[in-house]
Amino acid sequence: MGRITFVEHDGTEHLVELEEGKSIMQTAIDNMVPGIDADCGGACACGTCHVIVAENWISKTGTASEDENQMLDMNPEKADTSRLSCQVQASSDMDGMVLHLPEFQM
């Protein structure tokens, strides 16, 4: 299906396989990528699965819901291309996508 790269705050990269039907959060958890806490298990209720999508890839992640935007607005590390990774479903057109992890999840 393709592969995506998570980049930790210190620059460490993790190249992982996308899987049909999984969220980007679940993909990170299943591949033991550090820096994604996902305290609510994907219910869009904790904000601890925050990722910052590389600018040229943001259009591939779809549109954030109002609930997701409200959660992101509470995060001081929010960037223009921030998403909650539990709300982004893997798709084959994400092959090559780069996601940056914030220094802290909050």
Ligand code: FES
């Ligand atoms: Fe809680 Fe994404 S896992 S908001």
